[in-house]
Amino acid sequence: MKIVPLEAYLILSVLLFGLGVFGMIVRRNLVAILMSTELALNAVNIAFVGADSHLGLLDGQIFALFIIALAAVEAAVGLGIIVAIFRLRKVESSDELTDMGG
Amino acid sequence: MEVLIILFPFIAFLLIGLFGRRLGDLPSAIIAVLGSALAFIFSIPALLKALSSPFSVKLYDFISLGSYTLTLGLYFDPLSAITTSLVCFISTLVFIYSIGYMENLFGQWTYKFYAYLSLFLFSMLLIVLSDNLLGMFFGWEGVGLASYLLIGYFHQQKYATNSAFEAFVMNRIGDWLYLFGIFSIFYLFGSLNLLEIFSKVKEIDPNLLGLAVLLLFGGAVGKSGQVPLHTWLPNAMAGPTPVSALLHSSTMVAAGVYMVARLYPVFESAPQSLKVVALIGGITALFASLAATSHTDIKKIIAFSTMSQLGLMFLALGIGDRSSAMFHLTTHAFFKALLFLSAGSIIHAFHHHVHDIYEVGGLKKYMPITYAAFFVAALALAGIFPFAGFWSKDLIIASSYEADFGLGVFVSFVSFLTAYYIFREGFVMFYGPERHKGHFEEEPHEAPSVMLVPMVVLAIGSVVVGFFEGWYMTALKDHKEMHLNIAISSVVIALLGIGLAYLVFVKRVLEPEKLYQSLKPVHTTFKEQFFTERLYHKILAGGYMLYSKVLYTTFERQFIDGLVNGSYVLSSALGSLFKGLQQGRVNLYVLFLLVGFSLLVLITFLGGR
Amino acid sequence: MMQWIAFLFFASMTLLSALGVVFLSNIIYVILSLLSTLVMVAGIFFVAGAELVGALQLLIYAVAIAVFYVLVLTAVPWEKALKKDSHYRIEGVLTFPILLAFYLEIILVFLLGVSVSPKGQIREFIQNLGNTQVVGSILFSKYFFAFELVSLVLLVGMIGAVIVGRKEDKTYEDSTS
Known part of the structure; x- marks a missing residue:
């Protein structure tokens, strides 16, 4: 049953997470930034599920479920905000939203 | 019962201070007079009781210090009881007088004036009656406070407020010394109660005691305006004239002399300190009378005269003649108050616009009663038989001849000067041409009777009080022989002084103006009090100003402001440095998040190994 | 062995799709890459034996959320973004x-x-009962409170999204546009 070692899951998870963060950093489009966060969340899910199969527990899967639910909320609210920003400002790229800059 | 003496002025102070606005100014004045008069009435039985046997009244336990409990209380013996009656009597008269003097100011919050006067009287009574040094110190400070408030009463005038400040600062130096004197007395005796101190005084090392006593005497120097803390006393004339009368006769300056007399057993046990007392007194006596000969301010001449007479009292105390010093204080209170009240009457006649004796002249026919009062007081001050001053001053002269012939000559010279300067003032103001004509539209008028009655009472006192000498000496358990030759010679010397003044200022044998012109350097030196005031202003105050300025420009401006400005410069530099990081772009924030998270993991990882 | 091959396939496809999400410039391709990534992650879950999570990943993520993104892209004229x-x-x-x-x-x-790290034991009853049943029983016993919280969060998120995204009356002038 347990052929794939935990290390494989973890390395995959880290690589995916790093790609997500990198996407958040380099992406200009707000929607694309939000998509990159989905990558990072999925990476965390992989780590949970992989650790679960390694340890023979189920709590990780439950957390993965919660994360999926929260990702749905995050996507809904985040996309709502993006739509609102676009409607108010007619912009959708992050370098045009620098009002908080010093 | 006896507590009431001290409570009446205090109650008057509270009543006036709290409700004076509602009561109005005249009722406030009447309350002040009543407080003072009641205190006087109640002091009479206390005086009679104290003459038969001294007694103490315990008020309450103030502080418990382990084994020692400091109890505040009153102590009545002939010295304090007589002084109490004197203070209350003079104060009552001066309070009554002030109703007339301040009348033109009624309606301008004058009730404050009476509140201060009552506080002044209360503090002085606390000094006189207190049975321990700390209670005395309370009164000492109260007198300083009240004098500050009263000298600066005309606070719209810059000069008055400055004088009040000066008086306060000079007194503070004295009070500071006095406080340290109290500390050292407590250290030496383990008690502050006067009777306990007197009983233990023989056991203490005279050298240490001398030091403590000199510190106490420093307080007296400040309070009585002796050299070198004298400059406030002439400037205190900025206050209303009743204040000057009160200050100079019975309440403020008398406190110093009284304190030395009160603690006389302690002073006697440290004989070296008495020499210092005598020296300071002698210097002040000469110094002030020289200054008085050349000054032209109506009140300042009398103020210098007070300094000089106080100097004589200290001299008498210093050569071991306590009873005559205190007797001189008593008689002096009468005629000095009278002198000031007469001067105030003249100032009042000119609606408070006259301050120089050369602005007026020939007042004799306009103000006969004031004229009479002034000359009674002047004769008493000069020491002409049978006026009060003769009896007391004669005793001091006699004691100084006994102590040392040179000292006697010195005191005689001072009394010669005294006679000269006071009659100079009198002759210039009451005789001669009417210099005020043309400057003032109204003719000068005699004072109202509310002012005249106290003056007349004091004038009678100035004549009569001298005859109580024998009684006074018995009360203080001292005995004085009358020295006929000294009495006659001192009267002759005083008459010489009067004669000189008469020749110069009435007969004008010498033109005084020309004389002053030709002797200008000497005259200026005397008038400027040997430049002591200038010296204090230039060297001490100026030096302090310079020091402050240097500190301000270097320490304050450079260092402290540098710190403040530097923190601003630093934070704004740091801000502009890190401002670049805050671009407001989400992407960069995530980048920083990544870097920070990596570092955190690294630190945790390395730390965990 | 089969598992290894499946894992390597899904893993490599996941990373490849993720690279597409990060680096592709056309937003439509990005969405498609994201969809591919999510499906491949679901495959990883199946390999790991978490059937319920994998199914939910497919249902919620790959369908609902991806559709959501597409919907937003229709609301936001992304052609403008292509110019930059x-x-x-x-x-x-x-x-x-x-x-x-x-x-x-x-x-x-x-x-x-x-x-x-400690090595756990596979519990017998997981295999007897099957993954979904066990997950359900734990979810509604041990993590019941958390489950309710998450449902609350979902509700609040829904309300928030509606409020944020709805068309407002013009109450103030926008200074930047």
């Missing part, structure tokens, strides 16, 4: 070494951490 560069290139180049360092660090930490 889709990436911050300088930041990307600068960040790359940091990303590599991050990879190195975390992988090192994981490898070291796994060697000292």
Whole structure:
């Protein structure tokens, strides 16, 4: 049953997470930034599920479920905000939203 | 019962201070007079009781210090009881007088004036009656406070407020010394109660005691305006004239002399300190009378005269003649108050616009009663038989001849000067041409009777009080022989002084103006009090100003402001440095998040190994 | 062996799709890459034996959320975005070494951490009852409160999204547009 070692899951998870963060950093489009966060969340899910199969527990899967639910909320609210920003400002790229800059 | 003496002025102070606005100014004045008069009435039985046997009244336990409990209380013996009656009597008269003097100011919050006067009287009574040094110190400070408030009463005038400040600062130096004197007395005796101190005084090392006593005497120097803390006393004339009368006769300056007399057993046990007392007194006596000969301010001449007479009292105390010093204080209170009240009457006649004796002249026919009062007081001050001053001053002269012939000559010279300067003032103001004509539209008028009655009472006192000498000496358990030759010679010397003044200022044998012109350097030196005031202003105050300025420009401006400005410069530099990081772009924030998270993991990882 | 092959396939496809999500410039391709990534992650879940999570991943993520993104893209005229560069290139180049360092660090930490972590036992009843049933029983017993919280969060998120995204009356003038 347990052929794939935990290390494989973890390395995959880290690589995916790093790609997500990198996407958040380099992406200009707000929607694309939000998509990159989905990558990072999925990476965390992989780590949970992989650790679960390694340890023979189920709590990780439950957390993965919660994360999926929260990702749905995050996507809904985040996309709502993006739509609102676009409607108010007619912009959708992050370098045009620098009002908080010093 | 006896507590009431001290409570009446205090109650008057509270009543006036709290409700004076509602009561109005005249009722406030009447309350002040009543407080003072009641205190006087109640002091009479206390005086009679104290003459038969001294007694103490315990008020309450103030502080418990382990084994020692400091109890505040009153102590009545002939010295304090007589002084109490004197203070209350003079104060009552001066309070009554002030109703007339301040009348033109009624309606301008004058009730404050009476509140201060009552506080002044209360503090002085606390000094006189207190049975321990700390209670005395309370009164000492109260007198300083009240004098500050009263000298600066005309606070719209810059000069008055400055004088009040000066008086306060000079007194503070004295009070500071006095406080340290109290500390050292407590250290030496383990008690502050006067009777306990007197009983233990023989056991203490005279050298240490001398030091403590000199510190106490420093307080007296400040309070009585002796050299070198004298400059406030002439400037205190900025206050209303009743204040000057009160200050100079019975309440403020008398406190110093009284304190030395009160603690006389302690002073006697440290004989070296008495020499210092005598020296300071002698210097002040000469110094002030020289200054008085050349000054032209109506009140300042009398103020210098007070300094000089106080100097004589200290001299008498210093050569071991306590009873005559205190007797001189008593008689002096009468005629000095009278002198000031007469001067105030003249100032009042000119609606408070006259301050120089050369602005007026020939007042004799306009103000006969004031004229009479002034000359009674002047004769008493000069020491002409049978006026009060003769009896007391004669005793001091006699004691100084006994102590040392040179000292006697010195005191005689001072009394010669005294006679000269006071009659100079009198002759210039009451005789001669009417210099005020043309400057003032109204003719000068005699004072109202509310002012005249106290003056007349004091004038009678100035004549009569001298005859109580024998009684006074018995009360203080001292005995004085009358020295006929000294009495006659001192009267002759005083008459010489009067004669000189008469020749110069009435007969004008010498033109005084020309004389002053030709002797200008000497005259200026005397008038400027040997430049002591200038010296204090230039060297001490100026030096302090310079020091402050240097500190301000270097320490304050450079260092402290540098710190403040530097923190601003630093934070704004740091801000502009890190401002670049805050671009407001989400992407960069995530980048920083990544870097920070990596570092955190690294630190945790390395730390965990 | 079969599992290994499946894992390697899904893993490589996941990473490839993720690279597409990060680097492709056309937003439509990005959405498609994201969809592919999510499906491949679901495959990973199946390999790991978490059937319920995998199914939910497919249902919620790959269908609902992806559709949501597409919907938003229709609301936002993304043609405008095409005129601009889709990436911050300088930041990307600068960040790359940091990303590599991050990879190195975390992988090192994981490898070291796994060697000292405890090894659990597969419980018999999981195999008897099947994954879904066991997950359900734990979810509604041990994590019931958390489950309710998550449902609350979902509700609040829904309300928030509606409020944020709805068309407002013009109550103030926008100064920047």
